[in-house]
Amino acid sequence: MAVAIAPPSGALLNAILSYADISEDIGGGMTLLRVSAKRMDDAVIAQSLGREAARLADVSILWNDDESEIHAVLDAAIPSGVEDFWTEPQFELTDLAMAYLDEMLDTEERAKAG
Template sequence: MTYALTRHAAVRSQQRGVPHHLVDALMSYADFEAPVGGGCTVLRMTRDRLDDPDLADRLGAKRERLRGLSIVWSERTGEIVTVLRPRRGAAGRRYRRGGH
């Protein structure tokens, strides 16, 4: 899959300590997606997916760093808009469950 990071996503991934190999893994193995508005979709990996033994072997040490990580993706532009770890409570619900 080919994608680019927006300037905002590049800055946020650096600020949040998310290296490109984690973004690549999330783009490859995400099993949850939900619309978040503005033509964007949040992508993340569910607990079940992260606990899959076959995937755990492929991901190795990256697996725990992917837990709780989400990316906002624009299908229209083919860009990652931002990289985040959603907050708990109402503030992060939009990215955990999807919704507009």
């Protein structure tokens, strides 16, 4: 069962742009904007975002200083109860695939031996 995470709302992104108190120049004309834990407790921010205020801890904005626009939205939310959320997909080669790879290696070795 896949757990769906709603993307950050426009209100959340606006809050980060308005209230970000962590600004890290990462080079290339890009700045990472975040809201600190202390700032997240601000009543104005909490009230305006409601339940979504908790998402401030997960979301940051990569700001393009040259173009004065959002370059990317970074969302580190991991759904609760899904331990392998970031695990890369895995697969296992079949016997036929292994035989094919062995044959290709043999062909390469014969070509090098010449």
